[in-house]
Amino acid sequence: MTTSTAAEPQAPAPRQRRLQTEIPGPVSRALQERRANAVAAGVASTLPAYITSASGGLLTDADGNVLIDFGSGIAVTSVGHSAPEVVDRVREQASLFTHTCFMVTPYEGYVEVCEALAELTPGDHAKKSVLFNSGAEAVENAVKIARTATGRQAVVVFDHAYHGRTNLTMGMTAKSVPYKHGFGPFAPEVYRVPGSYPYRDGLAGPEAARQAIDRIEKQIGGDQVAAVVLEPIQGEGGFIEPAPGFLPAISSWCQANGVVFVADEVQTGFCRTGNWFASEHEDVVPDLVCTAKGIAGGLPLAAVTGRAELLDAVGPGGLGGTYGGNPIACAAALGAIETMREDGLTGSAKRIEELVLPRLRALATETGVIGDIRGRGAMLAAEFVKPGTNEPDADLTKRIAAACHAQGVVVLTCGTYGNVVRLLPPLSLSNELLDEGLAVLEYAIATEARK
Structure with a gap:
């Protein structure tokens, strides 16, 4: 009997965001329970959706949800999660x-x-x-x-x-x-x-x-x-x-x-x-x-x-x-x-900046809750404040991030005052996924700003 040494065929990587359960889903929640008994509480996770594979700016979790990654593991996977x-x-x-x-x-x-x-x-x-x-x-x-x-x-x-x-x-x-x-x-x-x-x-x-x-x-x-x-x-x-x-x-x-x-x-x-x-x-x-x-x-x-x-x-x-x-x-x-x-990733960073900044600036004008839009390349941020002031609004920032996470877009927060949403997408992220993720972010900001 001959044993094949060929690699097992792999399912094609997902090409778009997909939500099959709530996020985190039941498998991730079960893993989170195991984690609570084994991992130090001082190690926190922004979004406890447990990842099983990642490619092309998309993260697939243990429940089969596919998330758009605007965090890149905090600016690490600039070339993608599994660059050839x-x-x-x-x-x-x-x-x-x-x-x-x-x-x-x-x-x-x-x-x-x-x-x-x-x-x-x-x-x-x-x-x-x-x-x-x-x-x-x-x-x-x-x-x-x-x-x-x-x-x-x-x-x-x-x-x-x-x-x-x-x-x-x-x-x-x-x-x-x-x-x-x-x-x-x-x-x-x-x-x-x-x-x-x-x-x-x-x-x-x-x-x-x-x-x-x-x-x-x-x-x-x-x-x-x-x-x-x-x-x-x-x-x-x-x-x-x-x-x-x-x-x-x-x-x-x-x-x-x-x-x-x-x-x-x-x-x-x-x-x-x-x-x-x-x-x-x-x-x-x-x-x-x-x-x-x-x-x-x-x-x-x-x-x-x-x-x-x-x-x-x-x-x-x-x-x-x-x-x-x-x-x-x-x-x-x-x-x-x-x-x-x-792949000319310095140019890709500039491409991301050119696509993202105008949309964030328009949103700042429309909502009145964004005090500042700033950054360069694919290192961009919006600072949230209470309307008519420059008083930091950390609570709104948390709600916006949570709303994005619930819809399968991973965004990160930061700032001394906890009132900044930062965007760090992989430099290899396609325009289509960037556009889809931004649409989710825009909706989250517009919706939460009205509350």
Whole structure:
């Protein structure tokens, strides 16, 4: 008897949203009961519909519902949930070896990823990289590098910032609940200054920068600062895009004062905002760039990339980690980068922006509950306020998100005040699915605004 080695035929991936049960459905609810007995309560899920497969910007759950994904796993699956080049490279690498630890016996994939990062990140200076597992690890190690290179200790961060969940990066993160409350004490020598929030502070970029710099010089001292760490567009803080001129002014001050300028591009990097990196929108060249999320098509990988002399300031053994730059994650990153290049995903991000922003702006005019529409590329947001004011309306925001979830569209909320709906669709999402998801969002906003 001959046993076939051919792959089992696969059902075609769904091509449109489909609701077969309420969301979450009975199978997902049963899984949620199991989870309650096994998973720590501190791990929360935005929408407890348990996913069994995903492709083309669509998520299929355990009940057979098909959801449109406007979250991309928080800006991770930019190339799609199962991009062929990523899947093929992961499969090939897994068949060769899954781990050796680069610090013990190295491999070419790690080197290839670092070479690609040197080419892609802003600036034409000599660059080197070190690889990690998460954005928080990258940010924390960027601080280590900056402190070693400068011999200074102070780290400057901004209002509304989010940098991670480790002890140091919690201290760098602005929002208390749920990220910091009860977890202190935090690492010392972290200082927070005002940033640029055009909707709420009304300041031009250079003016907002002068305010921040004045605070640094008076309360810390420029000669004490190792690094200024900022997100070119703030993520969890509310998708806050600084006013033009803010980033260049902060960068110039850093350069003049021997301070390492660190761009946290964990959420903004890899084509998400219509350029490879958000720093490029104002021709800012950071000294160090932190990346993660979209770098590897869904596998855990992160990096610090920057000026070679800064990376080399840390002695042998001072940087690394057992799983940092895992060979399978590196293979996925090379596949994701190839997909971004071949499919022109910076252009796809701009396409999404051109389709989404006019519709959100029209909705803001019609409903009177949207104070600000902002963002770049496929990193877009609406900030909800009470009519006639700029008072945050977190309750309305929650209701809008819940209404979208009930109709099979995954949207995320964010913001210091909990009043921002953020859109992070896969850059590979078709216009048809984008249009359908937007129609659901528009209906949810219009309906909930009348309540």
